[in-house]
Amino acid sequence: MTKLLGASHLSVLCLDNVTRMCRIRGKMKKRTWIREGDTVIVVPWSFQDEKGDVTWRYTGPQVNWLERKGFFNTPQT
Numbered sequence: 001m002t003k004l005l006g007a008s009h010l011s012v013l014c015l016d017n018v019t020r021m022c023r024i025r026g027k028m029k030k031r032t033w034i035r036e037g038d039t040v041i042v043v044p045w046s047f048q049d050e051k052g053d054v055t056w057r058y059t060g061p062q063v064n065w066l067e068r069k070g071f072f073n074t075p076q077t
Contacts, residue, residue: 022052
């Protein structure tokens, strides 16, 4: 994640090198705290590709495991 914008919105750099304006789903708003630098799953909107919804936040150990297993590589900034 790149930057918190406030009001449940954030700017996210995705693995396809597209920066999307995303919103945190209502289910996640109160249950999961998202900070800058967290790894999240973003589902792009079907009608507007530069926007999306955050559906999941990974913890540090989960990110390390995913990188070791080769599921994704973090984008270079």
